[in-house]
Amino acid sequence: MTDQTRPIALFDMQAQQALIRPELDRRIAHVLSSGRFINGPEVAELEQRLAEFAGCAHAVGVSSGTDALQIAMMAEGIGRGDAVFLPAFTYTATAEVPLVLGATPVFVDVDPETFNIDLADLERRIELVIKEGKLKPRAIVGVDLFGLPADWPALNAIAKKHGMVTVDDAAQAFGAFLHGKSLGCHADVTTLSFYPTKTLGCYGDGGAMLTESAEKAELYRSLRTHGEGGGRYEVLRTGMNGRLDTLQAAILLCKMDLFAQELKDRAKVAAWYGARLTGKVALQRVPNEAQSAWGLYTIRCTDADQRARVQAALKAESIPFGVYYPKPLHHQPAYQGAHAAGLSAAPALTVSEALCHQVMSLPMHPYLTEAEVERVCAAVLGAL
Numbered sequence: 001m002t003d004q005t006r007p008i009a010l011f012d013m014q015a016q017q018a019l020i021r022p023e024l025d026r027r028i029a030h031v032l033s034s035g036r037f038i039n040g041p042e043v044a045e046l047e048q049r050l051a052e053f054a055g056c057a058h059a060v061g062v063s064s065g066t067d068a069l070q071i072a073m074m075a076e077g078i079g080r081g082d083a084v085f086l087p088a089f090t091y092t093a094t095a096e097v098p099l100v101l102g103a104t105p106v107f108v109d110v111d112p113e114t115f116n117i118d119l120a121d122l123e124r125r126i127e128l129v130i131k132e133g134k135l136k137p138r139a140i141v142g143v144d145l146f147g148l149p150a151d152w153p154a155l156n157a158i159a160k161k162h163g164m165v166t167v168d169d170a171a172q173a174f175g176a177f178l179h180g181k182s183l184g185c186h187a188d189v190t191t192l193s194f195y196p197t198k199t200l201g202c203y204g205d206g207g208a209m210l211t212e213s214a215e216k217a218e219l220y221r222s223l224r225t226h227g228e229g230g231g232r233y234e235v236l237r238t239g240m241n242g243r244l245d246t247l248q249a250a251i252l253l254c255k256m257d258l259f260a261q262e263l264k265d266r267a268k269v270a271a272w273y274g275a276r277l278t279g280k281v282a283l284q285r286v287p288n289e290a291q292s293a294w295g296l297y298t299i300r301c302t303d304a305d306q307r308a309r310v311q312a313a314l315k316a317e318s319i320p321f322g323v324y325y326p327k328p329l330h331h332q333p334a335y336q337g338a339h340a341a342g343l344s345a346a347p348a349l350t351v352s353e354a355l356c357h358q359v360m361s362l363p364m365h366p367y368l369t370e371a372e373v374e375r376v377c378a379a380v381l382g383a384l
């Protein structure tokens with residue numbers, strides 16, 4: 001097939017697989033013959049590679065990005081009576097975890113240009129929670145939405161003022177940099193997801209936790225294995241089954257060989273989009289100090305009608321797109337109750353609500369060609 005007729009993928013895992021197939025086959029065959037499917041040496045090898053890449057002291061492999069968030073909060077003893085502040089405009093997992101642990105998610109609005117947690121709104125809601133006195137502020141979960149780092153120095157300063165911990169939900173953003181440093185060392189703990197379509201994805205579920213604290217890393221290792229202590233059958237605390245499979249670690253090791261180049265290629269694709277779309281449609285603003293990992297390339301239409309026109313134009317050209325997210329979390333049936341319980345008179349979450357009617361994500365992966373980006377942009381521009 002020529003470039004003109006090859007279907008454009010929203011995410012492309014086939015092109016990448018073709019590049020590393022011999023190494024994948026070799027690594028997978030090695031795990032199959034070793035028989036060490038749980039806690040095989042590949043898990044420790046991957047943890048080493050992740051920590052090196054992120055420039056942080058410790059990486060702990062876990063079973064998913066959601067479980068990484070859960071272990072992070074369990075390690076802080078977060079539970080009933082605790083408030084966990086998080087953006088209303090994010091994936092459901094961010095809000096689900098505090099609820100599973102009995103804590104209360106307090107939804108915070110996002111910035112209209114970066115789509116990340118709004119600092120002024122965060123401070124206002126922390127003050128309101130303190131004033132109402134029902135919940136104890138315990139943690140801020142910042143999300144680096146679509147690959148763009150949140151303002152971590154500011155979030156850490158706010159957390160410190162109130163004795164809270166910071167959790168960096170970097171599920172969409174591994175490979176992003178802030179002030180020249182990789183995500184992984186900007187919050188008390190950073191959580192990653194290796195879901196197949198993330199910037200670094202495996203062939204199933206997987207995740208990791210990054211931290212500078214040796215003590216916390218040891219606690220995470222215990223919690224991911226049922227709270228075990230030094231000996232296998234010594235149980236020190238209530239934990240969970242949150243381990244990363246050896247096979248997934250082996251697959252991720254193959255993908256790590258491509259990762260740095262893929263990040264450069266994602267940035268190149270984003271630049272091609274930017275050159276054609278800047279000034280024509282609102283784009284996620286990347287602050288000077290940030291380098292996005294470009295997990296998703298998202299545009300913000302003026303309203304739902306314009307978005308519907310762009311979607312129809314892309315459909316007509318068989319170009320895939322996604323809407324992340326069509327509904328803010330505080331409007332989800334599962335979280336409405338928690339939202340109401342968190343603050344008795346919560347201010348509106350107007351930006352989060354507006355974005356859900358306006359945003360859409362265009363194809364973004366390292367194997368897009370400039371001609372493909374040109375086709376996507378022609379369809380978008382023709383529909384504005």
Ligand SMILES: *Cc1c(COP(=O)(O)O)cnc(C)c1O
Binds near residue numbers: 064093193
């Ligand atoms: C994908 C994602 C998660 C969950 O990761 P899983 O590995 O699917 O459990 C959490 N938070 C955000 C922001 C995500 O995008």
